[in-house]
Amino acid sequence: MRAWKFGDDINTDVITPGRYTVTTDRKRLGEIAFIEYRPEFAKEVKEGDVIVAGNNFGCGSSREHSPVAIKAAGISAVIAKSFARIFFRNAINIGLPLFVCEDTDKIDDGDTIEIDFKTGDIRDKTKGTVLKVKPLPAFMQKIVDRGGLVDFLRSDGYDNV
Amino acid sequence: MSSMASTITEKILANASHQKEVAAGDFVVADVNYVMAHDSTAPLAIEAFYSITDKVFDKDRVIIVFDHFFPAPTVAGATLHQKSRKFVADQKLSGFFTNGVCHQLLVEKFVSPGDVIVGADSHTCTEGALGAFTTGLGSTDIGGAMATGKCWFKVPESLKFDLSGSPRKGVYAKDVILSIIGEVGADGALYKACEFTGDYVKNASVSSRLTLCNMAIEMGGKNGIIEADQKTLEFLGARSGKIFRSDKDAAYRDEYKIDVGDLEPQVALPASVDNVEPVSAVEGRTIDQAFLGTCTNGRLEDIEVATRIIKGKKIARNVRLIVSPASDDIYFAALEKGYLEELVKAGATVCNPSCGPCIGRHEGVLCEGETCVSSMNRNFTGRMGDPKADIILASPATVAASALAGKIADPRDYL
Numbered sequence: 001m002r003a004w005k006f007g008d009d010i011n012t013d014v015i016t017p018g019r020y021t022v023t024t025d026r027k028r029l030g031e032i033a034f035i036e037y038r039p040e041f042a043k044e045v046k047e048g049d050v051i052v053a054g055n056n057f058g059c060g061s062s063r064e065h066s067p068v069a070i071k072a073a074g075i076s077a078v079i080a081k082s083f084a085r086i087f088f089r090n091a092i093n094i095g096l097p098l099f100v101c102e103d104t105d106k107i108d109d110g111d112t113i114e115i116d117f118k119t120g121d122i123r124d125k126t127k128g129t130v131l132k133v134k135p136l137p138a139f140m141q142k143i144v145d146r147g148g149l150v151d152f153l154r155s156d157g158y159d160n161v
Numbered sequence: 162m163s164s165m166a167s168t169i170t171e172k173i174l175a176n177a178s179h180q181k182e183v184a185a186g187d188f189v190v191a192d193v194n195y196v197m198a199h200d201s202t203a204p205l206a207i208e209a210f211y212s213i214t215d216k217v218f219d220k221d222r223v224i225i226v227f228d229h230f231f232p233a234p235t236v237a238g239a240t241l242h243q244k245s246r247k248f249v250a251d252q253k254l255s256g257f258f259t260n261g262v263c264h265q266l267l268v269e270k271f272v273s274p275g276d277v278i279v280g281a282d283s284h285t286c287t288e289g290a291l292g293a294f295t296t297g298l299g300s301t302d303i304g305g306a307m308a309t310g311k312c313w314f315k316v317p318e319s320l321k322f323d324l325s326g327s328p329r330k331g332v333y334a335k336d337v338i339l340s341i342i343g344e345v346g347a348d349g350a351l352y353k354a355c356e357f358t359g360d361y362v363k364n365a366s367v368s369s370r371l372t373l374c375n376m377a378i379e380m381g382g383k384n385g386i387i388e389a390d391q392k393t394l395e396f397l398g399a400r401s402g403k404i405f406r407s408d409k410d411a412a413y414r415d416e417y418k419i420d421v422g423d424l425e426p427q428v429a430l431p432a433s434v435d436n437v438e439p440v441s442a443v444e445g446r447t448i449d450q451a452f453l454g455t456c457t458n459g460r461l462e463d464i465e466v467a468t469r470i471i472k473g474k475k476i477a478r479n480v481r482l483i484v485s486p487a488s489d490d491i492y493f494a495a496l497e498k499g500y501l502e503e504l505v506k507a508g509a510t511v512c513n514p515s516c517g518p519c520i521g522r523h524e525g526v527l528c529e530g531e532t533c534v535s536s537m538n539r540n541f542t543g544r545m546g547d548p549k550a551d552i553i554l555a556s557p558a559t560v561a562a563s564a565l566a567g568k569i570a571d572p573r574d575y576l
Binding site for chain 1: 188190201202204205208209212213230235237238241280281282283285297298299300301302304305308309311313315347348351352381383433520521522526539541542543544546548
């Protein structure tokens with residue numbers, strides 16, 4: 001899985017510019033991910049690739065189109081030093097796996113990455129290193145395990161929290 | 162048994178989750194008083210909602226506002242409007258609006274102190290200026306809240322911004338919050354409650370308080386919040402709520418003490434909101450567009466100060482000045498006071514109350530190489546149109562002065 005490297009404060013206007021988000025068509029949203037900021041992304045990204053970023057990934061708007069676009073483009077996970085909170089919730093809610101990892105500086109654009117989705121270990125096969133991630137709080141992990149908020153509310157609901 | 166000291170945010174979340182007390186880091190499921198989505202975020206929320214259930218928890222507590230692209234500028238926009246209108250009709254929602262920016266309408270019609278309000282728009286932190294816990298969420302969360310009337314939260318740590326002093330002439334709430342964001346940084350308040358307090362806040366108008374809370378998200382904050390006081394209650398009129406106050410010894414992650422008396426007018430330069438400088442740093446830079454409006458600064462006092470600067474003069478020939486009052490109530494008041502007439506005479510274009518140019522969808526889109534000075538809250542690359550256009554954020558006074566000058570100007574020279 002190829003690592004697509006991004007910097008700090010990657011905002012939702014960069015991920016999905018407002019002029020392109022007047023749609024709920026997931027396939028179309030996948031095609032416009034980073035359309036102006038990194039036009040080659042949507043064309044070259046392969047199913048399973050990962051995004052690796054710095055601090056505050058997904059800051060700005062609440063638009064869920066941003067994580068939807070990233071997921072629809074084929075990205076299997078986003079690894080960042082920190083995430084903006086609305087993006088973080090949105091990604092969990094729609095079943096886009098996120099990993100908080102302080103060492104993303106050690107991964108370069110184009111590195112081959114392997115993620116163990118059970119342990120959260122991130123293996124950089126290009127560099128031969130293994131990076132640790134911060135586990136999610138149990139409550140949020142439960143939503144992830146159910147596949148997102150909709151399925152969590154259908155299966156568990158808030159009554160047993 | 163003595164209870165622990167709590168912040169206003171902790172107290173509201175404890176009340177809404179039926180607990181005696183909660184602390185930062187706790188996960189709670191809170192009852193929500195209102196759930197809001199707008200034309201851009203409602204369609205995905207409606208999809209999520211119908212995947213969970215087929216009836217909203219309360220038809221009077223789910224609010225839909227068309228403000229992001231109203232009236233529809235494209236077929237795609239009209240199609241999404243049609244989908245949301247069907248939802249409003251099928252669910253028999255009482256709260257459906259097309260006459261203002263969602264946050265301003267919530268402030269004018271719904272918010273009460275002590276409420277928990279969630280909105281599918283990041284600037285839902287604005288409404289916290291009335292002493293409520295209000296926060297932005299994505300569409301799936303909002304769909305879940307429409308279905309259940311509840312939402313889960315991690316109780317945030319709080320930052321206290323203790324603001325003192327009187328601003329100098331030409332310095333406004335926008336300058337204060339820009340200066341704070343410049344100091345704290347775009348992720349300096351990540352996940353935190355941003356509580357504004359102190360003499361400056363006490364003396365500030367409700368409108369100015371809304372401007373402060375509006376931009377909490379621009380430093381990563383979860384909510385902006387200001388304790389309700391007499392001024393809040395006068396503003397609310399018949400609406401009452403439950404007033405919560407932070408305990409004196411409540412725990413804050415950090416406290417910032419800021420004397421606003423030292424401030425000059427501020428601007429945020431492209432393309433990040435924490436890229437803040439005094440206006441003098443870019444004075445004289447040519448502009449193509451000036452925009453006065455939005456949930457940040459589209460209220461009557463903002464239009465009033467702009468009119469005071471512009472009245473009887475003409476805006477520069479190289480500039481489009483676009484004005485969008487944040488709601489019909491504000492539009493009517495500005496009409497009645499003659500502000501809109503003065504602005505139009507000076508060369509301004511007045512648009513319907515909406516988000517308009519702020520999201521680059523219509524009513525003032527920028528092309529490559531253009532610069533806009535705006536009273537809005539974000540200057541991200543491509544936000545108002547072409548990615549090679551620049552956005553400079555400033556107070557309504559700076560926007561008005563710059564529209565006259567045709568370049569970035571210091572409002573103190575025009576007041």
